Amino acid sequence: MGSKIQTSIPKFVKSYSNTGNLGNACRLFDKVPQPDLRSWTILITAHTKKGFPQESIKLYDELRRNNVEPDKLVLLSVAKACAVSRDLEKAKGVHEDAVRYGFGSDMLVGNVLIDMYGKCRFVNGAQRVFDGLGLKDVISWTSLSGCYVNCGFYKEGMRVFREMGLSGVRPNSITISSILPACSSLKDLYWGREIHGFTMRNGMGDNVFVSSGLVDMYANCLSLKQAQFVFDNMGRRDVVSWNVILMAYFSNGEGEKALDLFRRMISEGVTLNSASWNSAIGGCIQNGKKDKALELLAEMQNSGFKANHITISTVLPACTDLESMRTGKEIHAYSLRNQFAEDIMVGTALVFMYAKCGDLELSGKVFNMLVRRDTVAWNTMILANSMHGNGEEGLLLFQKMTNSGIKPNSVTFTGVLSGCSHSRLVDEARLVFTSMKRDHRIDPDADHYACMVDVLSRSGRVEEAYEFIQKMPIDPTAGAWGALLGACRVYKNVELGRIAAEKLFEIEADNPGNYVLLSNIFVAAKLWDDAANIRKLMRDKGITKSPGFSWVQVKNRVYTFVAGDNSNEQSDEIYSYLEELGEKMRVAGFRPNTDYVLQDVDQEEKVEVLCNHSEKLAVAFGILNLNGGSTIRVFKNLRVCGDCHNAIKFMAKIVGVQIILRDSLRFHHFRDGVCSCRDFW
Incomplete structure (x- = not known):
């Protein structure tokens, strides 16, 4: 009776597995005192196929603990599970077992192992498996070249591809679509064209993956017309193909054409996906169309698409300008609600956004809440303190970064040294500069x-x-x-x-x-x-000076000023207020510094010119429209002049507000008659 149950177990396990009821299959399996290899194979394979790779690996470990010798089917299944889970340590163990039990030179097992190592981004392992194969087919060659390409070793991938041809093995469409990214990354137009010719001669032109790869290759090689030609002649286009040509235009600086293409995608009924929206939003930012990127974000949400962590980290750089501060906070709130703020890319982008918008305190809070901090996150916080003139804090962060085991890179030292320059930390800067090569092996x-x-x-x-x-x-x-x-x-x-x-x-x-x-x-x-x-x-x-201008946000609207500006609807009130404030400032000890007037005019005219500088107008407008607030944020495209810097210190003290000014060099925080830069910038 027991033998009959034992014999029927694999059949029932397989039946449950095929219907997707893995719970019942596992419960039935657990009742067997000594399950045979067939039962193990069915259960492991079922978990791999149903998308539970970790469970497959656990079952395989249990199989080995029970001293059951794996066969070819089990090894194939668990190798695929390791590939999906990207578990390199387990992958190495499976490879060792394959060799131990005589499958090291088996082509089918070898091909899966090469693919497994490729997914785990371990080229040495993939090459070792390939070298141990007795026979190699197109899948073997394709898997190896694809492994090199996926790991960023594009020249090696091309080498394997060429050796494949010399060995008499004919590439298939999968080979072509996996090697084209190497041509794109290397900007190798010669080989790209050769591959294109091969695809046409061998009837691969209708393959959507090959055609999309060709579009991407030509775009990266700056042959946009050829990319468009391939796209126009595709027999079938899916959303991936559209996304590729869309990014091709954005990457080549053709922002308007790219947006026209995106509208065409919508009008022609292309089923957009998140990648489509992310490509359009990211492309707009890449081409300097930040306002348009924010508009597309709103349109994306209105269309029923939910922004993911890639969308958030892509769009946050558009919020680094003052006019996007409110949107940045809204995106932060959205990230918290959807648990995207825990993503290191999103968290780092939020740190940078708040720092660039003048709120270093919030920037620090977001940084301190990051669950994990990589080199980029540390660099961002160091640079944030640098742009706000906190050189001492930048040095402290650098110390914490190295103490935590995170290796600094070139950008780290740029941030630390920049912070030292804004804080007169000469000796500290010398020590950091010397330590680059001596302690961190980074050549300045x-x-x-x-x-x-x-x-x-x-x-x-x-x-x-x-x-x-x-x-x-x-x-x-x-x-x-x-x-x-x-x-x-x-x-x-x-x-x-x-x-x-x-x-x-x-x-x-x-x-x-x-x-x-x-x-x-x-x-x-x-x-x-x-x-x-x-x-x-x-x-x-024919060289003209860049005009200076300042801007300030009031009630979610941005107001821009130039020197002597009279275009604002409150201009009369602004100048009247500046005159009134000027009297109070003079009583408090302020004296205009006419050295900053660059015209050879009399003293009275020089004072009048100084009063009309754009940053003073923006600050006055901000004060007049505070509406109970306590902080004014003003941005300027050029360096703030010394007279305005001194005047704003007096303004902050007399009015009793904090004035944060970002010029082309750094942030200045004015409060109680002093500036955070200590008059050094």
Whole structure:
């Protein structure tokens, strides 16, 4: 009787497994004192097929503990489970068992093992299995080349693909679709065209995966017309094909054409997926269309699509501008409701968004709540403190980062050194710079040398900064000379200013900022003729100064101001308020610094010019529309002038509010008559 039950068990297990009732199958299986190999095989295979790879692996481990010798079917099934779960350690164990029980050279088992290692991103294992095969078919070659490509070893993938052809094995459509991403990444148009020709000669043109791969390859090789040609001649297009050509236009800077294509997808009834919306939103951000990206996010939700963590991390960079602050907070709330904030990409994007919008406190809170922090997350928090002038905090974070075992990279040191430059931490910066190669084996690049020049320059050591530039082992970049030129403006060093400017005129001849800075140096030194010559040089070269403007948000609307602006509906009130506030400021000890007026006009006119600067107008407008608030956030596209910086300190103290100003260099937090930069920026 017992033998009959034992014999019927595999049949019932298989029956339950086939109907998807794995619970009953497992319960029946557990009743068997000594299940045979067939029962194990059926149950393990069923769990793999039904999408429970971890359970398959656990069952296989139990099989081995029961000293049951696996056969070919079990090994095939558990190898597929390891591939799905990306469990490299278990994958290595399965490979060892395959060799131990005589299947190391079996082509079918070998092909699955190669694919398994490819999914686990372990090329050495895949190559070892491939080398041990007695016979190799198209699947063997395809799996190996695909493994290299998936792991980012594109040249190796192409090498295997070429060896496949030399071995007389004919590629199939899967081979082609898996190798085309290598051509895309290497921008190898020659081999891409060769593969395209092969597909046409061998009737693969109608394969949607091959055609999509060709579109992507041509787009990455900057052959957009050819990409469009392949797309137009596809016999069948699925949503993936549309997404590929959509991203092709965005990636090549054709934002308007890409948006037209996206509208065409909708009008032609293409069944959009999340990737379609994410591609359109991300493409808009990539092409500088941040407002459009936010519009598409709203449209996506209105269409019934739910934003996922990729959508959130993609769209958050659009919220780094002041006008998107409210949207950024709404996205943060959405992320919390849907548990996306735990995703490290989303969390890091939120840290950066709050920092760029001027709320360093919230940025820090989000960072501290991250369950896991990688190098990018630490770098983002260090850079956040750097842009807010908190060099000491940046150094502390750097220390915590290395103590936690996270390895810093090049970006880490750029952030730390930049923070040191804004906080006059010269000695600390030297130690960090020295430690790069000595302790972390990172060779300083041009950005790091430029940061050190900036550290020395901002601290007033302009002669030392110049000597540092002369001793650099690499050619000084515009960043290094620009840091020196900016310091020469602050510390009124005319001669070094001339040298730095001349170098910059050679490196970036069309940058108006360099000419303006040198002209400012001459004006401050009362060298009117030299300043006039620089302005004439700009006119002769057709170089125009970038206009300065400031903006502030009131009631979810952004208001922009330029110097002497009269376009605002409250202009009369703004100027009247500034005049009234000016009297209070003078009583409190404020004196206009007319050195920041760059025209040779009388003193009274200079004072009037200073009153009309865009940042003062934006601050005044913000104060007039506080409506019970206690903080004003103003952004400026250029560096805030010294007179405005001093004036805003007095404004903050007299009115009793916090004024946060972000200029082109950093954030300034004004409160009670002082600035967070300690008058050093």
